[in-house]
Amino acid sequence: MPLSWALLASFLLAAAGYVVGRGRALASVGSDARRLHSRPNYHGCSVALTALLPPLAVLAVASALRLTDVLTDETGAVVGILALVAAIGGLGLGVMRIGQEFQARNVVERMVLGLLMLCSLIAIVTTAGIVLSLVFETGHFFQIYDWKTFLFGTEWTPRFQGNSQLGIVPLLWGTMYVSAIALLVAVPIGLFAAIYMSEYASRRVRGFVKPAIEVLAGIPTIVYGLFALITVGPLLRDYFAQPLGLGNSGTSVLTAGLVMGIMLIPFVSSLSDDIINAVPQSLRDGALGLGSTPSETVRQVVLPAALPGIVGAVLLAASRAIGETMIVVLGAGAAAQMSLNPLEAMTTITVKIVSQLTGDSDFNSPETLVAFALGLTLFAITLVLNVVALYIVRKYREQYE
Amino acid sequence: MTDMPLSRPTDMADRKPSASLLEQDARTKARNAAEKRFRLYGVAAIAISMIALVVLLATILTGGAGAFRQTYLNIPVELDAEILDPKGNRDPAEMAKVLTLSYGKVLDAAVEATVARHGLQIEGLSEKDIDNLISKEASAQVRDRVLAEPELVGQTVEFDVLTGGRIDGYFKGRVTMESAERDSNTSPQQLQLAQELADRGEMVTRFNWNFLRYADASDQRPEAAGLGVAILGSFYMMLVVLVLAVPIGVAASIYLEEFAPKNRITDIIEVNISNLAAVPSIVFGILGLAAFINFAGLPQSAPIVGGLVLTLMTLPRIIIPTRAALKAVPPSIRDAALGVGASKMQSVFHHVLPLATPGILTGMILGLAQALGETAPLLLIGMVAFIRDVPGGLPSGLFDPASALPVQVYNWTQRSDPAFIERASGAIIVLLIFLLCMNVLAIWLRRKFERRW
Numbered sequence: 001m002p003l004s005w006a007l008l009a010s011f012l013l014a015a016a017g018y019v020v021g022r023g024r025a026l027a028s029v030g031s032d033a034r035r036l037h038s039r040p041n042y043h044g045c046s047v048a049l050t051a052l053l054p055p056l057a058v059l060a061v062a063s064a065l066r067l068t069d070v071l072t073d074e075t076g077a078v079v080g081i082l083a084l085v086a087a088i089g090g091l092g093l094g095v096m097r098i099g100q101e102f103q104a105r106n107v108v109e110r111m112v113l114g115l116l117m118l119c120s121l122i123a124i125v126t127t128a129g130i131v132l133s134l135v136f137e138t139g140h141f142f143q144i145y146d147w148k149t150f151l152f153g154t155e156w157t158p159r160f161q162g163n164s165q166l167g168i169v170p171l172l173w174g175t176m177y178v179s180a181i182a183l184l185v186a187v188p189i190g191l192f193a194a195i196y197m198s199e200y201a202s203r204r205v206r207g208f209v210k211p212a213i214e215v216l217a218g219i220p221t222i223v224y225g226l227f228a229l230i231t232v233g234p235l236l237r238d239y240f241a242q243p244l245g246l247g248n249s250g251t252s253v254l255t256a257g258l259v260m261g262i263m264l265i266p267f268v269s270s271l272s273d274d275i276i277n278a279v280p281q282s283l284r285d286g287a288l289g290l291g292s293t294p295s296e297t298v299r300q301v302v303l304p305a306a307l308p309g310i311v312g313a314v315l316l317a318a319s320r321a322i323g324e325t326m327i328v329v330l331g332a333g334a335a336a337q338m339s340l341n342p343l344e345a346m347t348t349i350t351v352k353i354v355s356q357l358t359g360d361s362d363f364n365s366p367e368t369l370v371a372f373a374l375g376l377t378l379f380a381i382t383l384v385l386n387v388v389a390l391y392i393v394r395k396y397r398e399q400y401e
Numbered sequence: 402m403t404d405m406p407l408s409r410p411t412d413m414a415d416r417k418p419s420a421s422l423l424e425q426d427a428r429t430k431a432r433n434a435a436e437k438r439f440r441l442y443g444v445a446a447i448a449i450s451m452i453a454l455v456v457l458l459a460t461i462l463t464g465g466a467g468a469f470r471q472t473y474l475n476i477p478v479e480l481d482a483e484i485l486d487p488k489g490n491r492d493p494a495e496m497a498k499v500l501t502l503s504y505g506k507v508l509d510a511a512v513e514a515t516v517a518r519h520g521l522q523i524e525g526l527s528e529k530d531i532d533n534l535i536s537k538e539a540s541a542q543v544r545d546r547v548l549a550e551p552e553l554v555g556q557t558v559e560f561d562v563l564t565g566g567r568i569d570g571y572f573k574g575r576v577t578m579e580s581a582e583r584d585s586n587t588s589p590q591q592l593q594l595a596q597e598l599a600d601r602g603e604m605v606t607r608f609n610w611n612f613l614r615y616a617d618a619s620d621q622r623p624e625a626a627g628l629g630v631a632i633l634g635s636f637y638m639m640l641v642v643l644v645l646a647v648p649i650g651v652a653a654s655i656y657l658e659e660f661a662p663k664n665r666i667t668d669i670i671e672v673n674i675s676n677l678a679a680v681p682s683i684v685f686g687i688l689g690l691a692a693f694i695n696f697a698g699l700p701q702s703a704p705i706v707g708g709l710v711l712t713l714m715t716l717p718r719i720i721i722p723t724r725a726a727l728k729a730v731p732p733s734i735r736d737a738a739l740g741v742g743a744s745k746m747q748s749v750f751h752h753v754l755p756l757a758t759p760g761i762l763t764g765m766i767l768g769l770a771q772a773l774g775e776t777a778p779l780l781l782i783g784m785v786a787f788i789r790d791v792p793g794g795l796p797s798g799l800f801d802p803a804s805a806l807p808v809q810v811y812n813w814t815q816r817s818d819p820a821f822i823e824r825a826s827g828a829i830i831v832l833l834i835f836l837l838c839m840n841v842l843a844i845w846l847r848r849k850f851e852r853r854w
Contacts (some may be wrong), residue, residue, distance in 0.1 A: 218770065
């Protein structure tokens with residue numbers, strides 16, 4: 001609690017500093033603001049910032065130290081007082097600096113620029129946090145579990161009494177199977193929808209269809225998951241799996257794949273739409289002028305020109321499919337097995353991350369820690385796909401600019 | 402275009418020129434057919450997406466509409482002072498010692514009295530069937546009301562009590578006489594009794610505001626489960642995201658777009674941001690678990706942790722549209738500001754930023770909408786736990802356990818009673834209404850303030 005009081009006090013001091021700084025700057029030139037280097041507001045801001053930033057830095061350092069157990073909880077009061085002292089010191093410095101020649105605006109702008117820079121570094125901090133937390137805990141996992149069994153084991157049977165088999169291969173198989181079905185659904189439909197909209201559709205059709213497809217993109221994945229669970233799953237079971245004798249599971253690879261495919265349609269179609277529109281009109285005009293039909297133009301001129309970009313879009317969609325969680329949690333099932341039958345329940349990496357990390361988990365057992373190794377695998381796969389895809393898309397975009 | 406006839410002279414000899422311009426030769430016919438087929442594929446693709454959208458929404462809407470209606474039984478309850486206030490001094494503190502179980506007995510008596518009053522005789526109807534007509538939650542609700550108004554004890558008060566989940570399902574068509582035959586929790590006789598009571602106007606199905614107010618309920622009482630805690634939890638998390646992600650995201654975009662020198666570090670930051678936008682959301686959940694809960698020691702299931710995780714996830718999704726909005730402001734605006742003596746900072750904050758605001762707001766709202774629907778990372782930080790207590794007010798409520806709308810949906814899909822599926826679909830309707838409002842707001846902002854230079 002003393003820390004939040006110190007924080008509040010610093011803000012109050014900063015507010016007071018603004019008023020004092022503004023007044024003092026005006027007083028130093030006999031209320032004639034024209035003789036100041038910077039406008040009085042800048043003087044106020046400079047005092048407020050010099051009063052606010054030091055205590056914030058003290059508090060940030062103190063909380064970082066407390067997290068790493070260098071400081072104990074009892075030092076809270078000391079830290080609070082330290083922060084207050086820093087605030088008062090900053091306030092004093094700020095007020096002392098004020099004078100006719102003091103370049104308050106430049107000082108404020110430098111501080112603001114520093115803050116902006118700090119904010120943009122958060123992206124890097126996040127990535128570092130992800131990588132560190134994954135690598136650190138995965139290291140823990142490999143200390144108590146053999147990495148070869150994890151990477152090449154074909155059996156996944158976690159037991160909470162210990163002696164679990166934690167091989168990633170069946171999970172990878174399930175992930176790839178579901179993603180492949182999803183891409184088989186999404187890529188042709190998304191691509192044809194994009195081609196139709198950019199090459200054939202009238203303005204009116206386009207104006208109606210495009211937003212409707214974007215609605216699909218705005219629906220949260222949990223909604224698709226529920227759709228898979230209560231509609232698609234039972235439908236496939238009752239009309240395909242049971243009559244064909246291919247199993248009677250409500251959750252299956254095909255269920256998850258189909259629904260995920262629907263989810264990916266808008267993703268593929270909007271990316272392909274951008275890419276197809278980036279192909280210069282002169283190429284189309286040339287082909288049409290030589291007498292080819294619109295479909296021949298698309299197949300033999302536009303698509304080959306757009307191919308690298310479309311490959312990038314498909315890779316991005318694949319990375320989405322591999323990392324998708326809720327649809328597979330609700331649609332694909334939890335049985336880790338390797339089978340070719342698409343109507344059987346299989347499981348994926350993301351499903352197992354959720355099931356190993358929800359509920360009461362003991363962070364020293366391999367059954368819990370394996371989730372971090374799975375997370376690292378997932379992160380690595382999607383990262384590679386994303387980097388390659390973004391590289392291709394960017395390179396392609398430059399080609400016609 | 403090598404397969405075109407003109408490039409292959411040998412074909413020329415085989416082809417007879419058609420007799421008339423009005424009559425197409427075989428080759429042209431084939432090409433036109435191919436053209437038609439190609440168009441058809443496109444139409445089919447769009448039709449499939451539209452059908453998928455319609456079926457998806459229709460399933461959820463029809464499945465979830467039931468959650469907004471609830472069946473109540475109106476009964477006069479004699480609040481027996483002997484049982485409910487044994488000391489007889491009407492002191493709430495003393496009365497609180499009387500357990501919910503005793504209220505259950507009082508209610509059972511009231512239900513039996515009502516059935517007897519109407520003289521309903523149904524063959525094979527057991528006493529258990531009559532008592533189970535009302536929800537187990539009803540006694541707790543009557544108790545709360547009595548503790549709030551102790552002077553009610555000793556009187557006979559009319560209560561609208563929740564009926565059991567099976568009875569409620571019967572009036573919504575989910576439970577039928579046939580399914581009741583096989584169900585150990587209900588019986589056809591019980592449903593018949595419920596029908597008789599409904600015919601006499603004692604049992605009514607009406608709009609269910611409580612769905613938006615009540616907390617979650619246990620596996621046996623789907624009729625009492627509501628979204629109160631989940632809506633509040635989602636609201637708190639959105640608040641955290643709004644307070645953190647928006648200023649940081651806008652500041653980062655301003656730096657990258659306006660001030661950053663073109664060098665290695667800037668490049669790394671940019672690649673980083675576009676990669677973060679494509680990292681699977683569940684990985685952010687792992688980060689939240691490892692960094693905020695295990696390392697920083699923040700409480701599990703707390704909206705503050707959920708908000709922080711969603712902030713990190715939403716940041717790149719806010720930065721990308723914000724940068725686009727800043728980029729869309731023409732350089733002449735900046736040049737003009739610099740030309741009349743403004744500093745770089747002044748030109749950005751006084752001129753570029755206000756002009757980019759509509760675009761930034763649109764991106765911000767869409768980013769928040771995405772964060773609102775996100776489920777996977779929240780599962781990992783413990784928001785899937787069963788939470789009955791409403792979190793406190795701000796700011797301490799941020800540290801109380803809470804649920805979130807999409808997580809509540811997931812939670813309900815894991816229950817065995819099919820009544821929870823109806824609740825889950827209902828929760829999705831609520832979620833979709835929120836998302837719809839946010840998107841409409843974003844579109845309206847874009848239409849109203851969009852400027853083209």
